[in-house]
Amino acid sequence: MRSLSNQQKQLLFDYCIGLTSKEETAEAEALISCDEEKAKFHLKLKSAFAPLESLKPEPCPDALVEATIWRVNNTVRSSQLYLQQSLADEQTREVYAKSWFRLNLGKIAAMAAVILIVVVATSWFVLLGSVRQKSWQQHCQLQSSQIFEGFSQYSSDHDGKLPAVAAEAGTPWWKVGYQGGENHSNTRPMWLLAKLNYSKPADFVCPGASGDKALQLSTLQVQNYNDFPSREHVTYSFRISCHTAESSRLICRKVLMADLSPLFENLPDDYSKSFKLRLNKVLLTANSINHKRRGQNILFGDGRVEFVKTRHTNLLEDDIFTLRDTDIYQGHEVPSSETDFFLAP
Numbered sequence: 001m002r003s004l005s006n007q008q009k010q011l012l013f014d015y016c017i018g019l020t021s022k023e024e025t026a027e028a029e030a031l032i033s034c035d036e037e038k039a040k041f042h043l044k045l046k047s048a049f050a051p052l053e054s055l056k057p058e059p060c061p062d063a064l065v066e067a068t069i070w071r072v073n074n075t076v077r078s079s080q081l082y083l084q085q086s087l088a089d090e091q092t093r094e095v096y097a098k099s100w101f102r103l104n105l106g107k108i109a110a111m112a113a114v115i116l117i118v119v120v121a122t123s124w125f126v127l128l129g130s131v132r133q134k135s136w137q138q139h140c141q142l143q144s145s146q147i148f149e150g151f152s153q154y155s156s157d158h159d160g161k162l163p164a165v166a167a168e169a170g171t172p173w174w175k176v177g178y179q180g181g182e183n184h185s186n187t188r189p190m191w192l193l194a195k196l197n198y199s200k201p202a203d204f205v206c207p208g209a210s211g212d213k214a215l216q217l218s219t220l221q222v223q224n225y226n227d228f229p230s231r232e233h234v235t236y237s238f239r240i241s242c243h244t245a246e247s248s249r250l251i252c253r254k255v256l257m258a259d260l261s262p263l264f265e266n267l268p269d270d271y272s273k274s275f276k277l278r279l280n281k282v283l284l285t286a287n288s289i290n291h292k293r294r295g296q297n298i299l300f301g302d303g304r305v306e307f308v309k310t311r312h313t314n315l316l317e318d319d320i321f322t323l324r325d326t327d328i329y330q331g332h333e334v335p336s337s338e339t340d341f342f343l344a345p
Contacts, residue, residue, distance in 0.1 A: 004041055012042050019134040021307050136208040137291055137307055143203040144236075144257065144299040150199030151256065152303070154192070163192040173240060174264065174331035174345045175271050177230045184271070186344055187234050188227045190257075195222055201233065206259055206297075209235040209290040235290060237261040237321070237343040242335040254301035255341045259288035261321045263329070264345040275331040279322065287311065 004012075008031060014020045015028035031038045154163050167183040175184035193199040201217045215233055228234040238257045263283055268275055277283075287309070288296040295309040298320065311319045318324075320341045323333055335342045 004038060008038065009041070012038065014134070016042065016046055019131065023309065133208065133292065133294075136206075137297070139207045140259070140290065140297050141305045141307065143206070144297055144305045145303065146203050147193065147199050147257070148299055148303045148305075150193040154196070154198045163189040165189050165192070170332050172275070172331040174267055174275050176234065176267065176345055177227055178271055179226050181226075185227050186238055186240055190234070190238055191225070191227050194228075195225070201228075204228065204234045204236060205232075206235045206290040208292070209260065231267065235260045237264070237345065240334055240342045240344055242337060242340070255320050255343065256299045256301055258298045258320055258343050259290035259296035261343055261345065262286035262288055262293075263321055265289055267345060275329075277329040279327045279329075284319075284322070285311075 011020070011024060011028050012031065015025060020028060028042075032042045033039070151162065155161060165183040165188045171182065172184050173186035176187050178184045190204065194201040194204065201222060202215075205215065210232075217229070217233070221229070236257050237260055239255055263277060263279075287293045290296065291307075295307055296311070297305055297307050299305050311321055318339065318341050320343050323329075323335060323342050324340050326333060331345075333342075
């Protein structure tokens, strides 16, 4: 039996406290079933967390998370400064023969304790960061579900159709935030959900990208804008249609939206400039920046939200962020068929 790696320990820890995705849950259960050492480690964790099962789960206030992380940060910084100062004092102190025999044992113990505090505090900081990322991932899924409710209600009120803004063929879809009369953004139809009060504007900002601090807009601002005010106000990518009759309605197998596309993270601020992007190996494999490149939440036409670690899902062999047989993008391309999913910008 091999000893557990840090990654496996983290996985089993997340599994015990219910923070794993479907894929991670399956991986954890496979580890437990095939390895006695990992099963024992899981049993110890489960026993340690057993008293918590009697407690009623409540959402952790954001202020408490931030305060905890702030305290851990301060502890780490203070311990590191003390350790650095202690080492500096030892280096500058005059050394005599047999000095090792004259060292105060209490000072050695104090320095060892400081080192231990630094290690433990750093470990807890990493763990809290992981928990916070999991929390943002779940919050992002909740927001996607809320946006789907807006989709559904809009569709119900408009004869089954999805929100759309008239646009001529070849119109650019990358100019997020453009407030002119023409439709120059793929996000403008989604803005209708916010403008017509089907969805909250704050739901269009992923907490994993913003640190759970979405920009707030007044009712008057929402009504005065024709599109999201800026790219900071929308950190998701939405499907570009191939302009067929079917594409204007909710279809269960469709991909409606996902976390921000890695292809279009950096768009020109000057709308008068042209846009051109050539794919490379990095862009072909990178995940969304919203969740630290760990994966992306995808919203389907039946309201299902999945977090996947690749740009493909179990049901789709298509890359949701690229067009088939297209290596160069100029900001006006559309799919050639309903099975070629393309989320942008």
